[in-house]
Amino acid sequence: MPTFTVVNIIPRSLSGETNQDSEPNLAVNPLNPLQIVASAFTPNPAGSGDAPIYLSTDGGNTWLLQAIVPSDKMTADITIRFGGNGNLYAGTLRTPFTVFDSQGNPIPTLNILRTGNVLSGAAMDVLVTRTGAGVDQPYIQAASVGGSDVVFCGNNDFNQSPQSANMDFSTDGANPVPPFKTTVVDVRAGAGDAPSIRPVIHEDGTVYGAFLSRISGTSDVTLRYNVVVVRDDNFAKTGPAFAALTDPGDGLAGKIVAQNRLIPFLSEPYLGQERIGSTLTITVDPRAGQSGTVYVAWADRVGANDYTIHLVRSSDQGRTWSGDLLTITNATNPAVAINGDGLVAFVYQQLTGTFKPQKVSAANRWETHFRTSGDNGATWTDQILATTPANQPPNPGPDGNVFLPYLGDYLHLMAVGQNFYGIFSANNTPNPANFPAGVTFQRNCDKTKHVLFDVDGKTPVDISIDPFFFKVTP
Amino acid sequence: MAAPTNPADLAAKASFVFRGTVQQLNAATLPEVGDKSKTAIVRVDETMQAPQALSHYTGQNITVQLAAPIAVGEQAVFYTNAWLFGNDGVAVRSMGHAAPGPETLALHAAGSDPVTNLENRDAQVRFDAAEMVISGTVSSVRTVPEAEPARGPSEHDPDWREATIEISETHKGDSVPKEVVVRFPASHDRMWQRVPKLKPGDTGKFVLHKPSGEAAGFYSLLGLEDFEPESKPGPMHRLVANLEAL
Numbered sequence: 089m090p091t092f093t094v095v096n097i098i099p100r101s102l103s104g105e106t107n108q109d110s111e112p113n114l115a116v117n118p119l120n121p122l123q124i125v126a127s128a129f130t131p132n133p134a135g136s137g138d139a140p141i142y143l144s145t146d147g148g149n150t151w152l153l154q155a156i157v158p159s160d161k162m163t164a165d166i167t168i169r170f171g172g173n174g175n176l177y178a179g180t181l182r183t184p185f186t187v188f189d190s191q192g193n194p195i196p197t198l199n200i201l202r203t204g205n206v207l208s209g210a211a212m213d214v215l216v217t218r219t220g221a222g223v224d225q226p227y228i229q230a231a232s233v234g235g236s237d238v239v240f241c242g243n244n245d246f247n248q249s250p251q252s253a254n255m256d257f258s259t260d261g262a263n264p265v266p267p268f269k270t271t272v273v274d275v276r277a278g279a280g281d282a283p284s285i286r287p288v289i290h291e292d293g294t295v296y297g298a299f300l301s302r303i304s305g306t307s308d309v310t311l312r313y314n315v316v317v318v319r320d321d322n323f324a325k326t327g328p329a330f331a332a333l334t335d336p337g338d339g340l341a342g343k344i345v346a347q348n349r350l351i352p353f354l355s356e357p358y359l360g361q362e363r364i365g366s367t368l369t370i371t372v373d374p375r376a377g378q379s380g381t382v383y384v385a386w387a388d389r390v391g392a393n394d395y396t397i398h399l400v401r402s403s404d405q406g407r408t409w410s411g412d413l414l415t416i417t418n419a420t421n422p423a424v425a426i427n428g429d430g431l432v433a434f435v436y437q438q439l440t441g442t443f444k445p446q447k448v449s450a451a452n453r454w455e456t457h458f459r460t461s462g463d464n465g466a467t468w469t470d471q472i473l474a475t476t477p478a479n480q481p482p483n484p485g486p487d488g489n490v491f492l493p494y495l496g497d498y499l500h501l502m503a504v505g506q507n508f509y510g511i512f513s514a515n516n517t518p519n520p521a522n523f524p525a526g527v528t529f530q531r532n533c534d535k536t537k538h539v540l541f542d543v544d545g546k547t548p549v550d551i552s553i554d555p556f557f558f559k560v561t562p
Numbered sequence: 563m564a565a566p567t568n569p570a571d572l573a574a575k576a577s578f579v580f581r582g583t584v585q586q587l588n589a590a591t592l593p594e595v596g597d598k599s600k601t602a603i604v605r606v607d608e609t610m611q612a613p614q615a616l617s618h619y620t621g622q623n624i625t626v627q628l629a630a631p632i633a634v635g636e637q638a639v640f641y642t643n644a645w646l647f648g649n650d651g652v653a654v655r656s657m658g659h660a661a662p663g664p665e666t667l668a669l670h671a672a673g674s675d676p677v678t679n680l681e682n683r684d685a686q687v688r689f690d691a692a693e694m695v696i697s698g699t700v701s702s703v704r705t706v707p708e709a710e711p712a713r714g715p716s717e718h719d720p721d722w723r724e725a726t727i728e729i730s731e732t733h734k735g736d737s738v739p740k741e742v743v744v745r746f747p748a749s750h751d752r753m754w755q756r757v758p759k760l761k762p763g764d765t766g767k768f769v770l771h772k773p774s775g776e777a778a779g780f781y782s783l784l785g786l787e788d789f790e791p792e793s794k795p796g797p798m799h800r801l802v803a804n805l806e807a808l
Contacts, residue, residue, distance in 0.1 A: 102615065110752070134644035143594070152592065164718065164752070192778065207597075355721070365717070
């Protein structure tokens with residue numbers, strides 16, 4: 089039987105916080121899995137200084153928060169990943185914004201950061217700063233290969249017209265001054281890509297990228313996209329990058345996995361209290377000789393007003409793809425990972441109860457599912473990690489302090505060896521019934537009366553959104 | 563004791579200022595602190611300036627990463643910023659410390675609220691950085707389609723609105739106009755949700771910026787504190803009152 093560990097990672101000294109700690113990400117040091125770092129839209133509790141990240145040194149059982157990310161109080165986006173030798177990399181959108189266009193629109197700046205010692209307390213070093221016309225949603229991956237670090241950071245590049253899927257990458261990330269290149273990975277003349285650009289790295293040199301390439305649409309509710317996967321077979325070191333996989337339809341780089349999908353981009357509380365519009369994940373089988381096995385999941389609209397996740401698989405380096413292995417209605421934040429035994433795990437957050445667009449009630453809940461398949465996706469186990477009220481806290485709250493994304497535009501799942509590690513955000517009511525696989529709270533609370541308390545252990549604290557770490561040993 | 567940097571300069575950069583007594587060198591209250599060669603356990607004797615999250619440590623031991631040598635038993639005013647928040651307390655990074663004395667005590671009135679002291683300092687910084695600070699009332703709000711970025715959608719797009727504000731008093735900036743146009747984001751994206759969403763009738767203090775340059779025909783709200791309603795007067799009201807009393 090698998091064992092589950094679920095931990096609310098807010099430290100006890102921050103028991104009074106009511107931040108919306110959404111859009112979590114996670115990095116496990118593959119050389120020392122006791123060392124784990126997490127990020128979320130968590131501000132510096134002091135109200136000034138660098139942005140914080142969470143750190144565990146005991147495999148995720150206990151956590152603290154430390155401010156080492158060079159960004160004013162918090163980032164506008166952040167993802168994190170370990171390379172080798174304890175090197176932690178981050179892709180961030182840095183705040184405050186310092187460049188604006190003539191209409192007052194801020195131009196986001198991409199930073200790629202690194203620290204060789206997450207315990208040193210020193211601010212992370214800035215390896216890349218790129219602004220131009222702006223960069224959005226950096227999503228970083230790293231791997232230790234041959235004594236150095238391979239780092240790929242997918243992002244949506246506003247410097248292209250139209251905005252395009254892009255990778256900033258280095259094959260020598262551990263170098264004191266690592267050389268980074270940037271390359272556009274969507275070669276088709278489309279109408280602009282959605283924000284989610286997702287890379288994944290295999291140690292044999294294979295790097296996949298997934299993105300949503302817009303093909304039509306004149307308003308946010310009519311946008312249509314192709315789901316595209318690109319591949320490079322040598323860490324993008326030689327030749328045209330990410331050109332190894334072509335589509336037989338047009339002969340261009342990038343296999344169209346799913347065509348002409350309606351994906352409304354709704355920057356408002358739509359699904360429960362969450363926005364929708366750019367949901368995507370990809371993973372590769374990490375085992376030697378298995379880099380041809382790759383999974384992709386995205387969300388689109390198949391009916392009148394739903395938001396539906398599709399999980400598909402390729403076993404031939406992305407050339408052909410299965411039909412839906414799983415189809416999950418009214419769900420978001422998919423993440424998939426494969427462990428060292430080839431076991432596939434799939435996480436997502438599904439809104440349950442009667443769904444009404446832009447409405448939420450006490451009958452709606454966010455269920456965070458953890459599912460596994462040992463037979464290439466034919467059959468799946470299903471463990472609910474969390475089932476939490478979808479209507480609390482309200483969005484926007486009475487003081488305007490609840491924002492979008494409500495839970496996040498993404499979460500994260502990864503494997504190190506046999507174990508799966510992940511993170512999700514959810515309503516933090518300390519009710520054990522909300523966490524069927526068990527849960528540990530660091531912050532002060534009464535799990536019998538379902539009440540959070542401030543650092544004094546007495547003053548009640550409002551419910552908010554917190555990040556929850558989980559580990560699964562199959 | 564190492565020669566301190568000017569306490570006023572340190573207080574301007576530090577969010578957490580306290581008078582404390584060194585209990586133990588090369589030690590930490592948090593087990594996660596690995597390198598203790600520059601840390602000390604310090605008892606907080608008096609909190610002078612603090613964010614809410616660090617305002618309740620008076621009488622408790624915390625971990626301080628020192629900027630300069632100090633002896634056990636020595637008392638000093640520490641100028642620090644947050645570093646670690648753990649299950650066993652907090653750790654802060656010191657930018658410097660100074661012996662308690664007239665120069666350090668003059669910055670914070672004895673018995674004053676440390677959170678208010680920090681709010682007042684930050685209000686002064688915002689006032690100094692603003693192009694214009696006014697009292698006024700929102701008379702109208704409109705959408706601004708011409709301000710949409712000329713590209714596909716991003717989750718961070720601000721979705722600008724324009725408010726016209728009738729000025730009742732100008733505290734900083736050009737005092738000639740009777741009204742100004744102010745852009746604010748209607749978006750509830752994480753980047754913008756804290757920025758006030760103005761509506762007709764809103765009255766208070768407005769801290770205005772021109773991020774697109776002086777030639778732009780509008781000001782912008784960029785942060786939570788850029789509008790302080792009359793119904794909920796805070797540090798900007800206190801600052802303006804103090805300036806007018808001078």
